[in-house]
Amino acid sequence: MKTNRRNFIKISGAGIGTAAIGSSVFSWANGDLLNSAIPTPTFTSKTPTYCEVCFWKCAGWVTKDENGEIWKLEGHKDDPHCNGRLCPRGTAGVGMYHDEDRLKTPLIRVEQNGKQVFKKASWSEAFKVIGDKMKTIAKEYGPDSMALFTHGSGGKFLGHTLKAYGSYNITAPSFAQCRGPREVAFISTFGEGVYSPERTDIRDTRCLVLIGSHIGENMHNGQVQEMSEAIDKGATIITVDPRFSTAASKSKFWLPIKPSTDIALLLAWIHVIINEEWYDKEYVEKNTFGFDQLKDHVQTFTPEWAYGITTIEPKVIRETAKEMANASPAVIVHPGRHVTWYGDDTQRLRAVAILNALLGSWGRRGGFYNPDKVSIPDFPHPPYPNPKHTWKDAADGKFDLATEVVSNALVDATIPNENRDWNIKGWIVNGTNLIHTLPDQERTFKAIEALDLLVVIDTMPMEITGYADVVLPECTYLERYDSIRNSPHREPVISLRMPAVKPKYDSKPDWWIAQQLGFELGLDEYFQYKDIEEVLDWQLKKVGSSLAEMQKIGVKKLKREYDDLYFLEGQENLFNTNTGKIELYATDLANAGFPPMPVYTEHAQPQPGFYRLNYGRAPAHTFSRTSNNPNLVDIMPENELWVNPKVAKQWALKNGQYVWLKNQDEKVSTFSIKVRITERIRWDSVYMAHGFGHTQKKLSRAFGKGASDTELISNVMYDPAMGGTGMRGNFVTILTEKPETVEAS
Amino acid sequence: MRYAMAIDTKKCVGCSDCVVACQIENKVPVGFCRDWIVETTTGTYPNLETEYRSERCHHCANAPCVRCCPTGASHIEEGGVVLVTPDLCIGCGACIASCPYDARYPHPDGYVDKCTFCIHKVRKGEQPACVEVCPTNCLYFGDLDDPNSDVSKKIKERKYKRLKTEAGTDPQLYFLI
Amino acid sequence: MEEEIIISGRMNHKVDPLLHIWGWEIAFYLFVGGLAAGILFFASFYYLRGKDKELPAAIKWAPMITPVILILGLGALFLDLHHKLYFWRLYTTIRLQSPMSWGAWTLMVETPLSIVWSATYVREVFPNWDWKFKWLYALEAFFIKYRRVLAWIMVFYSVILGIYTGILLSAFNARPLWNTSILGPLFLASGLSAGAAVIMGFSKNELERKLFSQLDLVIIGVEIFFIIHLFMGLLASTEVQIEAAQLFLGGQYTLPFWIFVVFIGMVVPALLELLELRGQKIPVIIPVILILVGNIMLRFIIVYAGQASRYLY
Ligand SMILES: Nc1nc2c(c(=O)[nH]1)N[C@H]1C(S)=C(S)[C@@H](COP(=O)(O)OP(=O)(O)OC[C@H]3O[C@@H](n4cnc5c(=O)[nH]c(N)nc54)[C@H](O)[C@@H]3O)O[C@H]1N2
Numbered sequence A: 001m002k003t004n005r006r007n008f009i010k011i012s013g014a015g016i017g018t019a020a021i022g023s024s025v026f027s028w029a030n031g032d033l034l035n036s037a038i039p040t041p042t043f044t045s046k047t048p049t050y051c052e053v054c055f056w057k058c059a060g061w062v063t064k065d066e067n068g069e070i071w072k073l074e075g076h077k078d079d080p081h082c083n084g085r086l087c088p089r090g091t092a093g094v095g096m097y098h099d100e101d102r103l104k105t106p107l108i109r110v111e112q113n114g115k116q117v118f119k120k121a122s123w124s125e126a127f128k129v130i131g132d133k134m135k136t137i138a139k140e141y142g143p144d145s146m147a148l149f150t151h152g153s154g155g156k157f158l159g160h161t162l163k164a165y166g167s168y169n170i171t172a173p174s175f176a177q178c179r180g181p182r183e184v185a186f187i188s189t190f191g192e193g194v195y196s197p198e199r200t201d202i203r204d205t206r207c208l209v210l211i212g213s214h215i216g217e218n219m220h221n222g223q224v225q226e227m228s229e230a231i232d233k234g235a236t237i238i239t240v241d242p243r244f245s246t247a248a249s250k251s252k253f254w255l256p257i258k259p260s261t262d263i264a265l266l267l268a269w270i271h272v273i274i275n276e277e278w279y280d281k282e283y284v285e286k287n288t289f290g291f292d293q294l295k296d297h298v299q300t301f302t303p304e305w306a307y308g309i310t311t312i313e314p315k316v317i318r319e320t321a322k323e324m325a326n327a328s329p330a331v332i333v334h335p336g337r338h339v340t341w342y343g344d345d346t347q348r349l350r351a352v353a354i355l356n357a358l359l360g361s362w363g364r365r366g367g368f369y370n371p372d373k374v375s376i377p378d379f380p381h382p383p384y385p386n387p388k389h390t391w392k393d394a395a396d397g398k399f400d401l402a403t404e405v406v407s408n409a410l411v412d413a414t415i416p417n418e419n420r421d422w423n424i425k426g427w428i429v430n431g432t433n434l435i436h437t438l439p440d441q442e443r444t445f446k447a448i449e450a451l452d453l454l455v456v457i458d459t460m461p462m463e464i465t466g467y468a469d470v471v472l473p474e475c476t477y478l479e480r481y482d483s484i485r486n487s488p489h490r491e492p493v494i495s496l497r498m499p500a501v502k503p504k505y506d507s508k509p510d511w512w513i514a515q516q517l518g519f520e521l522g523l524d525e526y527f528q529y530k531d532i533e534e535v536l537d538w539q540l541k542k543v544g545s546s547l548a549e550m551q552k553i554g555v556k557k558l559k560r561e562y563d564d565l566y567f568l569e570g571q572e573n574l575f576n577t578n579t580g581k582i583e584l585y586a587t588d589l590a591n592a593g594f595p596p597m598p599v600y601t602e603h604a605q606p607q608p609g610f611y612r613l614n615y616g617r618a619p620a621h622t623f624s625r626t627s628n629n630p631n632l633v634d635i636m637p638e639n640e641l642w643v644n645p646k647v648a649k650q651w652a653l654k655n656g657q658y659v660w661l662k663n664q665d666e667k668v669s670t671f672s673i674k675v676r677i678t679e680r681i682r683w684d685s686v687y688m689a690h691g692f693g694h695t696q697k698k699l700s701r702a703f704g705k706g707a708s709d710t711e712l713i714s715n716v717m718y719d720p721a722m723g724g725t726g727m728r729g730n731f732v733t734i735l736t737e738k739p740e741t742v743e744a745s
Numbered sequence B: 001m002r003y004a005m006a007i008d009t010k011k012c013v014g015c016s017d018c019v020v021a022c023q024i025e026n027k028v029p030v031g032f033c034r035d036w037i038v039e040t041t042t043g044t045y046p047n048l049e050t051e052y053r054s055e056r057c058h059h060c061a062n063a064p065c066v067r068c069c070p071t072g073a074s075h076i077e078e079g080g081v082v083l084v085t086p087d088l089c090i091g092c093g094a095c096i097a098s099c100p101y102d103a104r105y106p107h108p109d110g111y112v113d114k115c116t117f118c119i120h121k122v123r124k125g126e127q128p129a130c131v132e133v134c135p136t137n138c139l140y141f142g143d144l145d146d147p148n149s150d151v152s153k154k155i156k157e158r159k160y161k162r163l164k165t166e167a168g169t170d171p172q173l174y175f176l177i
Numbered sequence C: 001m002e003e004e005i006i007i008s009g010r011m012n013h014k015v016d017p018l019l020h021i022w023g024w025e026i027a028f029y030l031f032v033g034g035l036a037a038g039i040l041f042f043a044s045f046y047y048l049r050g051k052d053k054e055l056p057a058a059i060k061w062a063p064m065i066t067p068v069i070l071i072l073g074l075g076a077l078f079l080d081l082h083h084k085l086y087f088w089r090l091y092t093t094i095r096l097q098s099p100m101s102w103g104a105w106t107l108m109v110e111t112p113l114s115i116v117w118s119a120t121y122v123r124e125v126f127p128n129w130d131w132k133f134k135w136l137y138a139l140e141a142f143f144i145k146y147r148r149v150l151a152w153i154m155v156f157y158s159v160i161l162g163i164y165t166g167i168l169l170s171a172f173n174a175r176p177l178w179n180t181s182i183l184g185p186l187f188l189a190s191g192l193s194a195g196a197a198v199i200m201g202f203s204k205n206e207l208e209r210k211l212f213s214q215l216d217l218v219i220i221g222v223e224i225f226f227i228i229h230l231f232m233g234l235l236a237s238t239e240v241q242i243e244a245a246q247l248f249l250g251g252q253y254t255l256p257f258w259i260f261v262v263f264i265g266m267v268v269p270a271l272l273e274l275l276e277l278r279g280q281k282i283p284v285i286i287p288v289i290l291i292l293v294g295n296i297m298l299r300f301i302i303v304y305a306g307q308a309s310r311y312l313y
């Protein structure tokens, strides 16, 4: 397998030829079951699981019908992630299992008549190819030249294999493309991150401030539920968003901010709250470090100053600051989750953290609670070898404050560089569609081209699978065990995922793949167990349960051990920062040469004829993951381009018309996107949901539907502190005629 | 007994979970739905209002679909639930044309299908699938004749509107505003 | 700006994005129903008036086609059903509130009637006809004896059938365009006009032609009056009705309606008939065809446009 130029391969001849009949058969399959409008449910069994359609991981039950087929998925009533209610994506999770486009067998890239194609392979053949290559890489470049990109539950198992093999280059896009800046900023302020699920005590809050966080479209279940509960209880919602988001429509105050100027607003709020002495004096005095510096720092950042930048009127800034102060400490200035926007995101999130500190909401009811979780020990194994290199060796001292591995830094470490004696040579990619997930696709392609080995483990033929040397089909979450979900919450809670049905086709779970690969690599001593049941049972017994018990109950709440849900009156709090206090003045940022207190930086605004490319979540989809899900495609088959009526008029656009987009770097969207004319978007931006515009033809429902925002994000604004990839500094213009583009492969 | 549903438009986020849950619970074929979400936006940026409504058959007390049905397939069950009996339905489409809310559709198997208020669940003492699943807890189902039911209480506490009452249908979905 | 959209991807077959549950089948069914009603009405009416000698086309010839077209109409209705094998369920119950139900029953009566009526004249019209069986001759004799009774039943049922074709639609108060009491009389009138036209086409004698020409002129006048009233009524009503009227006043159906239905189907034939009555020689087939075309178009346009007019979204 000497394939340095890695052409995208269409997965053909993979598995049984279902393409022709597939979708139509499925569409009617449900209706054939009974000629009755009323189902007669005589189900056979219910098995516990937790959802894998997004990373909120709601626990639920799988109900099968009388034919032993999965009928429905419902939330687990005892699970605080979902309280018995799954979100639309979780409810439609059964579509992941039914999807006839799924990967069906392992595939190996081979050369046939001068053409690269995928050949169906057995698992042992596939492992042999991977094992041989990984051994060669270990010998020639060192085992730390392998990297693992993973998102989702199976990562733990594969991570174990990789560490046993000798590499710590294990990364997830959930850091540098997602919540990284928030974790770094909060750790630097409070000594602890926000984590997932967020420790926001929304259900008891009296004032919820959402800065770009579009809960309601962002369907992270527990938060949506608690926001709704808060609405019922009459809490005030303040939403800062240039777009009239769903959350904005539920808000008492909507601040239609000029994009990219949030830090100015935050600084003005801090200014008002300090100068009006609306902050929680006792809390601040007792718990914080650097208040005086902060006070000096914000003196010039008046609401009037911010008005010129943000277009938010000074009166509104003061009024909303007062609203927060009135609710304090039961107020949440929500840190958001996907926060890699403009490259100064750590700074922005620091301002958010500071604001919360001033309002005394950290560790308080209705603010941020102290989460707790149990510690589940690893199944015994020998110590891991020490790698010689990590991603930091290739980062030239950049991104020093990163608290997790920076995915894009690993990509950089893969692109050959003469000044560096160490390069990454092989990737295992599990459950992340890097082509759509990482901005600056050209850079991703460049790295992929330089690889000696690319293994992709996925359930679906996605864009990334087309570039693989070996494709391994994982079974869906409904067909497998996974590691225990051990989430930090108001009380520790664990949850089990077990197979409801046998894996379809020749697909296998990650735990098995990780173990078999371990054996192939001769790492048997790290995998001294018969199967996952043995591991889970051993682990569960360590925390006072057992596999048998969890199979019955699915979710178990455990006693808090460490501290209390909220800070106690008069309690001395020690924070895990350099000063042991909440750092309004961040010493770690200062030490690393970054501004210790947030500063506002001006960002580029669109040129005439161009619009800022804004993107976000659609409630019924999770990125690429669901874009081919039959049930969810039915709800939302494609993304739409939100255009303000003023802009539509200027371009003579009609509702429902298809247009193409071209960005500031002349990147043109492969597919067209349907125009939705709506007042809900500003005239200087356009908006679309992320996750559409698939070029992979094997996705029979998703191919060519809508446009991909990632394609148009070629300008990345890196966060110098932690490597986050700011993606909101891209501008597009509208093409009403089909441009000459490369044919999608 | 008079079953009805109240929908809190102040909490609904338009996520369509109720639609998916209904499709799955009732084995509605992919491509069809018994409930749907309407989003209404009024105003000009930045003075805007958006309302989300989860809609389905209104189980009209004065149901034109039942009146116009030539075979009696469309009928009213105990509790005012409007149902279709597939084996009586000839698929003439009269009821579809008669419904001011477009709440019915021809099922691929020929008969006409619509929301049943999940009567199969309700009879077992459960809630309809859409009500059970809604993440914002904004759907309330129950008996209007029972003053303690969720729906009676909501209608008493809150302002509400009903849709297209001018069509004379006496609809039984109450949209809390 | 007001934006109202369905965001859950509702795309129910034959319902979205605009209702189109009824297609050409129903329009055709209504057309032939009206036409047959018109013919059979004139046949039985003039028979009862004792005009079977003067008006042979009306009483004997034109009714010959009604069994065929009624059966075609029933066929079209059958084609339209989505649950065809359950067709017989129509005749297991009578639902007085359902126009569909009594339409089905009316046809159940009217179709055999038209067959019997035609059969009693078949040997007059086709002198070489042979019934082959004795008992058929006996049956013929029996029906000829009771033709008057037949005529009484038929005059009654053809009026019902004619009105039914209009009521079927106007009973749907969900569709603002249909939901007007003018629609029943309008369809009845247009069915009579079509019937008169067909009779004219069959007629070989000047007197009969003239009679039906005059009748037709009057009916067209009435139709135009109804149409004006239809729009006045809609425009004086609520927003949804006004929107429905707009479909014909600048909207999607404006041109086909005013050109095909009103101009070609009513104004032109009326002018031609006027000229004819004034002694101009005009081939009779021209106004006949124009009237039938206008008639079909009226049914099609009202069936389709009615579905596009709605209360919601
Ligand atoms: N349904 C669904 N839910 C999901 C996901 C999903 O895929 N589907 N993904 C989950 C994941 S992994 C994440 S990380 C979260 C992300 O969810 P969030 O953190 O809530 O979302 P963001 O993408 O940060 O924010 C998008 C919003 O930011 C606004 N915005 C754009 N530019 C600016 C600006 O300059 N200033 C301000 N104030 N606002 C701006 C946009 O208009 C949009 O409303 O969602 C989670 N929830």
Ligand SMILES: Nc1nc2c(c(=O)[nH]1)N[C@H]1C(S)=C(S)[C@@H](COP(=O)(O)OP(=O)(O)OC[C@H]3O[C@@H](n4cnc5c(=O)[nH]c(N)nc54)[C@H](O)[C@@H]3O)O[C@H]1N2
Pocket (backbone or CB within 6 Å): A052, A151, A152, A154, A173, A174, A177, A178, A179, A337, A338, A430, A431, A432, A433, A434, A436, A437, A438, A439, A457, A458, A459, A460, A462, A474, A475, A476, A477, A615, A616, A622, A623, A624, A625, A626, A690, A709, A710, A713, A727
């Ligand atoms: N342009 C742009 N880029 C973004 C974002 C954005 O909004 N816009 N959002 C960013 C954020 S917040 C995040 S968190 C990331 C998310 O990035 P990713 O996690 O990469 O998101 P997906 O695109 O959903 O990719 C998931 C992949 O996992 C596969 N998969 C699904 N289930 C399973 C399974 O059970 N096993 C295995 N092995 N594979 C499975 C899917 O088929 C798909 O290929 O993207 C980031 N990148």
Ligand code: SF4
Pocket (backbone or CB within 6 Å): A051, A052, A053, A054, A055, A056, A057, A058, A082, A085, A086, A087, A088, A089, A090, A091, A219, A220, A221, A222
């Ligand atoms: S929020 Fe929805 S998609 Fe995410 S885990 Fe929960 S049910 Fe699944």
Ligand code: SF4
Pocket (backbone or CB within 6 Å): B011, B012, B013, B014, B015, B016, B017, B018, B019, B037, B052, B054, B133, B134, B135, B136, B137, B138, B139
């Ligand atoms: S599930 Fe609830 S919140 Fe979501 S659209 Fe339906 S009613 Fe609204």
Ligand code: SF4
Pocket (backbone or CB within 6 Å): B056, B057, B058, B059, B060, B063, B064, B065, B066, B082, B098, B099, B100, B101, B102, B103, B104, B114, B169
């Ligand atoms: S909403 Fe439509 S289908 Fe439901 S009862 Fe009323 S008229 Fe009938």
Ligand code: SF4
Pocket (backbone or CB within 6 Å): B068, B069, B070, B071, B072, B073, B074, B084, B088, B089, B090, B091, B092, B093, B094, B095, B096, B111, B112
């Ligand atoms: S389609 Fe069925 S339910 Fe509807 S009116 Fe006709 S027979 Fe009745």
Ligand code: SF4
Pocket (backbone or CB within 6 Å): B021, B022, B023, B025, B026, B034, B035, B056, B114, B115, B116, B117, B118, B119, B128, B129, B130, B131
């Ligand atoms: S009540 Fe049942 S049938 Fe009706 S919309 Fe809800 S889930 Fe569907």
Ligand SMILES: [Mo]
Pocket (backbone or CB within 6 Å): A174, A177, A178, A179, A337, A338
């Ligand atoms: Mo994320």
